[in-house]
Amino acid sequence: MLKFLHILLTGLLGVLWDKVTAFEGIRLVGGESKCSGRVELLRHNKWGTVCDHGWDLREAYVVCLDLGCGLAEAALHNAAFGAGSGEIFLRHVQCSGHESSLTRCAVVLHSNPHCTHENDAGVKCSGTLLMPTLTLLSPHTVFSPGEAVRFSCSVLLGNHLSDFHLYKHGVSTPLVTQRVDQSQIRVELTLSDIETFHQGSYSCRYRIKGISPSQLHSSPPSNSINITVVELLTPQHWYNTSSEAPVGSVIKGHSFNITCSTLQQYPGGSFQLRLIRSNGTVRQSLPALTPSVTFTFPSAQSSNEGYYYCLYRVQLGGRTFVSRESQPLPIAIRDPDPILSPMVISWLVSGLTFVVAVIIIIIVAKVLRNKEKKPSELERETRTCVDNTYVALSINKL
DSSP: HHHHHHHHHHHHHHHHHHHHOOOOOEEEEESSSSEEEEEEEETEEEEEEBBOTOEEEHHHHHHHHHHTOOSSSEETTTTTTOOOOOOEEEEEEESSSSSSSGGEEEESSSTTTTTGGGBOOEEEOOOOOOOOOEEOOOSSSSEEOOEEEEEEEEOOOOOOEEEEEEEETSSSSSEEEOOOOOOEEEEEEOOOOOOGGGEEEEEEEEEEEETTTTEEEEEOOOOEEEEEEOOOOOEEEEEETTSSSSEEEETTTTOEEEEOOSSSOOOOOOEEEEEEEETEEEEEEEESSSSSEEEEEEEEGGOOOEEEEEEEEEEETTEEEEEOOOOHHHEEEOOOOSSOOOHHHHHHHHHHHHHHHHHHHHHHHHHHHHHHOOOOOOHHHHHHHHHHHHHHHHHOOE
């Protein structure tokens, strides 16, 4: 409790100290990498060191995050990375671990005669920021256009946090950004009113503040979560039947078929054909093994008359998705024409009339020919008289 009050009281002095000192940078010197070494601060183009009095993991944690080097693994004392030179800028620093830089921590302003470069402070950082964890708050991974997808991005330790970002793989700019308090370790990221282009793999990152407000360090990407966006297009449909049937009709007893087709397919989909008629609704289904399927009716009956609708449905991720129904396709069932239809009867009468006329003409022609060849009664009598005279004359001569 006393230490907390000490930090609180001296923190006010630390704010004033920050304005006076105006440190321009921070670095680690003498380590195996840029994320380990002796802590040095830049002021007025000169580098100075930090005294290790009161130096522990909380101060080291602030340094590591300030440099974008992850978490502090060790806070080292007694010039573990070699003694520095120049001025010792900070002595007896007291941090809580949430500050954006060492100059935001509480400090003891009076000089410490026991603090020399043999007491230069050092740190060893993990080298990278902790990877955040992305979880899906929505109860499923498959969505329809217009729905919202809710994610949660979290990190185990939250200090100096600035904001969280949701990224889609292949897109360089974040789709969602959420600012947070410095100590907030979890945030909800929501994709609203999604479209088909939102389908893909997602990860999140967080950023931490550096020594200045404009200096931000980004974490490595989180684990990935895939989402699928199902957009079902309205299917098309048409019918085929015998050529003698009028448009929109099928002759009773004749076969006909209805074809349903869609441009967008998913594994395991099916087509459903719905018939609405006066006495109820009839449904048929066929698996969508190809983009088009055909429903066949081998013998049309009155029960097949009505309005036909086609739709496409599929089950993905435990959810059922159904397209909009196609436009209605009306089909009427007509009785076949009688054998002796008025037209056929008309043709028969016309043919019979023609035949009778031909026969009459032939009979008349024959009668006329016979009439020309047969001699008249006068001619027969004349011929008889002539013949008799000829015979008489012949007898007299004898």
